[in-house]
Amino acid sequence: MQILPPALTDLIEAFGALPGVGPRTAERFAYYLVRHSSDAPLKLAESLKDLQGGIGYCKKTFALISADQEYSDLYTDPRRDKTIVAVVAEPFDLVALEKTNQFHGTYHVLGGLVSPIDGISPEQLHIQELVQRIDEDKVTEIILATNASVEGESTALYIQQQIGNRDVSITRLARGLPVGVDLEYADQITLGRALEGRRAL
Amino acid sequence: MQILPPALTDLIEAFGALPGVGPRTAERFAYYLVRHSSDAPLKLAESLKDLQGGIGYCKKTFALISADQEYSDLYTDPRRDKTIVAVVAEPFDLVALEKTNQFHGTYHVLGGLVSPIDGISPEQLHIQELVQRIDEDKVTEIILATNASVEGESTALYIQQQIGNRDVSITRLARGLPVGVDLEYADQITLGRALEGRRAL
Numbered sequence: 053m054q055i056l057p058p059a060l061t062d063l064i065e066a067f068g069a070l071p072g073v074g075p076r077t078a079e080r081f082a083y084y085l086v087r088h089s090s091d092a093p094l095k096l097a098e099s100l101k102d103l104q105g106g107i108g109y110c111k112k113t114f115a116l117i118s119a120d121q122e123y124s125d126l127y128t129d130p131r132r133d134k135t136i137v138a139v140v141a142e143p144f145d146l147v148a149l150e151k152t153n154q155f156h157g158t159y160h161v162l163g164g165l166v167s168p169i170d171g172i173s174p175e176q177l178h179i180q181e182l183v184q185r186i187d188e189d190k191v192t193e194i195i196l197a198t199n200a201s202v203e204g205e206s207t208a209l210y211i212q213q214q215i216g217n218r219d220v221s222i223t224r225l226a227r228g229l230p231v232g233v234d235l236e237y238a239d240q241i242t243l244g245r246a247l248e249g250r251r252a253l
Numbered sequence: 254m255q256i257l258p259p260a261l262t263d264l265i266e267a268f269g270a271l272p273g274v275g276p277r278t279a280e281r282f283a284y285y286l287v288r289h290s291s292d293a294p295l296k297l298a299e300s301l302k303d304l305q306g307g308i309g310y311c312k313k314t315f316a317l318i319s320a321d322q323e324y325s326d327l328y329t330d331p332r333r334d335k336t337i338v339a340v341v342a343e344p345f346d347l348v349a350l351e352k353t354n355q356f357h358g359t360y361h362v363l364g365g366l367v368s369p370i371d372g373i374s375p376e377q378l379h380i381q382e383l384v385q386r387i388d389e390d391k392v393t394e395i396i397l398a399t400n401a402s403v404e405g406e407s408t409a410l411y412i413q414q415q416i417g418n419r420d421v422s423i424t425r426l427a428r429g430l431p432v433g434v435d436l437e438y439a440d441q442i443t444l445g446r447a448l449e450g451r452r453a454l
Contacts, residue, residue, distance in 0.1 A: 054326045055351050057319040059307025063300040069293045071285045077273075083345050084272045085304060086317070092270045093301045099264040100298035103286060106260025116287070118258040125255045144284050150256050 060086065109143075112185065114161040114178050116143045126150075126159055133157045138195040139182060139211065141165050141204070149197065157195070160185065165203035166210055174210050183214050194222045261287065310344075313386065315362040315379050317344045327351075327360055334358045339396040340383060340412065342366050342405070350398065358396070361386065366404035367411055375411050384415050395423045 060082055067078035085093045110117050110124035117124045126132060126146070136157030140146050146159045162177045185191060196211065198204035212222055227245035229238055238246070261283055268279035286294045311318050311325035318325050327333060327347070337358030341347050347360045363378045386392060397412065399405035413423055428446035430439055439447070 053330055054319075055348055057308045057317055057322075059300070059303045059319065060317060063297075063304055066293070066297040066300040069297070070282050072278075072281070079345070079348075080273070081271050082304075085301070086308065086344075092267075093304050096264075096267040096270070097298040097301035099260075099267040100286070100294045100301070102260045103264055103283075103294050107258045107287065116258055116261060118255075118260065121258075129254055143287075144280070147256055147280075 109161075112181075113159050114143070114163060114181070115146060115159055124159075131156065134189045135192045136195070137182070137185065137189075137191050137193070138197045140197050141199065141207070145197065157193075158189075162198075162207065165198060165201070166207045167203045174207075174214075177207070179211055179214055182211065183218075186215065186218055186220055191220055194220055196222065196224050200227060310362075313382075314360050315344070315364060315382070316347060316360055325360075332357065335390040336393045337396070338383070338386065338390075338392050338394070339398045341398050342400065342408070346398065358394075363399075363408065366399060366402070367408045368404045375408075375415075378408070380412055380415055383412065384419075387416065387419050387421055392421055395421055397423065397425050401428060 063082045063085070064075070064078045067073055067081045068075060070078075073081070106119050107116055108119045108121070109115070110127060111122060113124050113127050115124040115126055127134070133156055137160050138146070138149060138155060138157060139160045139162060140149070141162050141164060143161050146161065149155050149159075160178065160182045162179065162182075164172050164177055166172060166174050166177065182194075186194070194211075194215065196208045198208055208224065215222065226249055227242065228249055229235070229242065229246050235243075264283045264286070265276070265279045268274055268282045269276060271279075274282070307320050308317055309320045309322070310316070311328060312323060314325050314328050316325040316327055328335070334357055338361050339347070339350060339356060339358060340361045340363060341350070342363050342365060344362050347362065350356050350360070361379065361383045363380065363383075365373050365378055367373060367375050367378065383395075387395070395412075395416065397409045399409055409425070416423065427450055428443065429450055430436070430443065430447050436444075
């Protein structure tokens with residue numbers, strides 16, 4: 053017996069494929085779209101269809117760009133300093149850095165982190181392209197903005213080896229207490245890093 | 254400057270229209286679909302497009318049905334007892350009742366609850382159709398399965414008045430302690446209802 057129409061159960065199933073969306077949440081999304089008979093379902097459908105053909109990767113930075121572009125605005129904009137490059141693992145990591153409004157260099161997206169368990173070797177990442185950029189763009193500083201995980205640390209180490217003796221300073225993001233967090237609630241590792249990285253007033 | 258391609262920001266905006274989905278969750282959905290370049294985006298897009306033309310309402314029960322059907326299987330199936338009707342507010346409320354596997358009557362979806370604040374008057378609900386069904390289907394029992402809210406109670410009262418002197422028993426779902434909940438954690442109103450509705454062993 054059919055309790056709900058297939059058009060609805062299909063939609064619930066498709067929503068269920070999204071991360072963190074269980075059957076109940078998927079039902080809530082579908083019910084909402086049925087109840088509010090606006091253009092929301094069609095708008096979402098159009099956006100999803102446009103996604104496939106609509107995005108590509110910048111040939112220099114490997115950031116996400118429109119399919120009709122060749123290079124990211126973050127690279128071509130004359131206000132961006134091409135000699136400072138922030139290296140991030142995923143295309144979305146640079147959005148977080150951009151939101152600070154404090155970085156005016158360019159980016160380089162690795163496309164992941166070295167992880168033998170997941171079968172990701174350094175050759176699969178855009179590390180050679182990064183080394184090429186050092187020579188081409190006369191890069192003076194590489195900011196390794198990878199996570200403080202085992203994979204992040206080993207990728208950073210590998211990149212350092214690949215850069216070799218080139219005349220470029222390699223920096224990392226500061227580790228320490230997040231702004232607004234009380235000392236007593238900070239974890240030991242973070243506090244240890246904050247001590248190590250202490251600065252003169 | 255364009256940090257993310259419009260195809261992606263459009264999708265994030267469209268996801269943001271779903272209930273309980275803020276900007277961060279919408280970003281997570283979009284990023285997931287970009288990263289996992291499977292057929293998930295297209296499948297979801299198709300389901301959304303099918304939604305509009307794919308569903309309709311049963312002419313008897315006002316339950317959600319496929320657009321090519323006229324009546325809900327929950328009404329036409331010969332195993333369903335047409336003389337017992339559970340009255341629910343929304344089409345999705347009957348799914349919860351169906352999941353119990355303990356109800357073998359049919360349903361009647363009101364399409365909302367009487368709510369002067371939201372401008373919903375009794376005439377906008379499918380109450381007259383319910384009264385007609387009592388006569389047509391020789392209904393013996395009406396189970397008012399509306400919520401225990403002010404709107405639910407007043408709608409139930411209105412339905413009772415409309416049914417008038419017809420020879421049909423009107424029942425409500427039992428209120429009491431949920432299965433598995435400790436007495437000490439039950440709220441006073443629920444506990445009060447559980448006392449009122451106590452049954453002989």
